[in-house]
Amino acid sequence: MEKDAMAPRRQQTVVMYPSFGVGHIIPMTELARVLLRRGLDVTMVLIERPFWPSDSGAATTRRVMAANPAITFHVLPPDPSPPDFAGSTKPPFFHTLQLLRRYNGELGRFLRSFPRRRLHSVVTGMFSTYAAEVAAELGVPAYTFFASGAGFLAVVAQLPALLAGRQEGLKVLGDAPLEFLGVPPIPASHMVKELLEHPEEDMCNAMVDALKRVADTDGVLVNTFESLESRAVQALRDPRCVPGKAMPPIYCIGPVVGDGSPHREMPPERRHELLAWLDAQPERSVVYLCFGSRGTLPAEQLREIAVGLERSGHRFLWVVRTPAGTDDPKKFLEQRPEPDLEALLPAGFLERTGGRGLVVPSWAPQAAVLRHLSTGAFVTHCGWNSVLEAVAAGVPMLCWPLYSEQMLNKVLMTDLDMGVAWEMEGYAAGRVGAEEVEAKVRLVMDSEEGRELRARVAARREDAMAALEDGGTSQEALARFLADVDKLRGQLGD
Structure with a gap:
């Protein structure tokens, strides 16, 4: 056997190629940490969008890079x-x-800079699956990391068959339920708007094309655990899920979430105030409200809350x-100043x-807040x-x-x-009233x-912890993934 074939995993590199956005980059960074602990090197390839200004998303990406020196x-x-x-x-x-x-060419040039035997695999994001074409040309195993759950993946897998031959968009169906294998009926209005x-x-x-390519990779790493979404996971392994085409292997390796360490700087005095305040509250007494890295609400809605x-x-x-x-999607990418709480x-x-x-302006260390006993x-x-962070915290x-x-x-x-x-009733109509907030709290x-x-x-929290323990379903799925990559590399002549 050649010497390189006996090399330790630390000399093998997983190239990760996330989709744009904090909600994709941060979970892939958490997956990178998991793979580092398994003895692999990880290189994460990023693209700077020319139409993304110096905003909170780009700044968070820079902070993620600075906070993870073990990742290249x-x-x-x-x-x-x-584009204009x-x-x-x-x-x-x-x-x-x-x-x-368009970046497939640049990605291919970068991948060719590695010695062939050093490339372990390419792991794409759920919307950067075009990279699988480049990996196939180079004879490198290509996998998708699906940062959403198995339920959404089951819907995505069955969507092309639903849309095939339709003369109208799904929007005309209103709230009529759509039936998909493995999930409850989904009101058409609840689908991704695009x-x-x-x-x-x-x-x-374009979106359907990108999502269809998930099934063209060698396997899908899903950020969930089997017992949380057992029906959806079973559906993904059912031949009826994608008629005429088998889904690639599904590896439920989650919950892949942060441990409470910040991905974003917070002024020390504000962080101290926040954590000290939580420390002073009785156990399980605090309602935490947060709408994500991009979520904003109108001023009128803030007052209702x-x-x-x-x-x-x-x-x-x-x-x-x-x-x-504003409803202008271009404004969605802009940096917004900290809110004037007194005015809002x-x-x-x-x-x-x-x-x-x-009331905390703009941001809080969410994983740490959810894991706090108060x-x-x-x-x-x-x-x-956010869902997985809450489930992992119970x-x-x-x-x-x-x-x-x-x-x-x-x-x-x-x-x-x-x-x-x-x-919370009322969100679909654009207004959740104060009485609903009070009642549901x-x-x-x-x-x-x-x-x-x-x-x-x-x-569910106990199930999540069990899945991540030695011998748990998520640990076994990760081990299967690594074994399958080794087998595939052998078949590809590595």
Whole structure:
């Protein structure tokens, strides 16, 4: 046997190629840490979007790079012919997908800089699957890291068959339920909005094309654990899921979440104030409200939340971001200043609730907050990273989805199969009233139904911990992935 074939894993490199956005880069960074502990080197390849200004997302990426010196980060050269984003009528995400496809040449040049035997595998993000074509040309195993759950993946896998031959977009169906194998009925209105367009529209077509390519990789690493989404996982392994084509192997390796260490700097005095405040609260007494790295609410909605929280009488920790103030998607990428809390919230609110509430501008170390013993419930936008962080911490959720696949996640979270959350009514119409905020906070914190919900989530937390232990389902799935890569590399002549 040749000497290189006996080399330790530390001389083998996994090249990770995440999709754009904090919600994709951070979980892939957590996966990188997992692979480092397994003795592999990890290089993460990033692209700087020419139409992404110096905003919070780009700044967070730089902080992630600085906080993970064990990971090698490589930024590909700028696109020599970037699109005219400012003059385009197409959504930013359309340009993102086109940019990822155009970068295959640069990615291929970078991969060829590695000695062939050193390349362990290429792991793409759920929207950067174009890279699998480059890996196939080089004879390198290519896998997808699906940062959302198995339920969304099951829907994605079955979506092309649903759209095939349709003369109208799904939007015309309104709230009519869509039936997919492995998940509860999904109201058509709860699908990702880009997928509601006519199937031949550029945005819908581009997104479906990118997601279809997930099934063309050698396997899919899913950020979930089997017992949390058992029906969906079984569906993905069912021949009926994608008629005429078998899904590649599915590896449920989650929950891959942060350990509470910050990915973002926070002024030391503010972080100390936040954690000291949590330390002073009774166990499971605090309602935590946060709507993700991109989630913003109108000023009128913020005032409704404030009134509802005040009336509830419960302790709360609330992360408030400056309202976007516009529906223009181009503005979605802009840096927003810290909010003026006095101006946004009802007069006297901060003073009246100061003894039992803390309002934090812009950002909080979420994993640390959720793992704190004083946190008793979580009002969330239903981003999958947030869902897993809450499940891993055993914190029940109140669902307030805003965009992307979050409404679909809400359906899964509130279904009894998962059973980790309740719905905040009114979000679909664009207004959750103060009375609903008050009622749902009281329900989750005070009622017998709330105690039952907490018990279910506590059981899910135990399941998550068991999945990650030696011999647990997620550890076994990770071991299968590594063994399958070794086998595939042998078949490819490595």
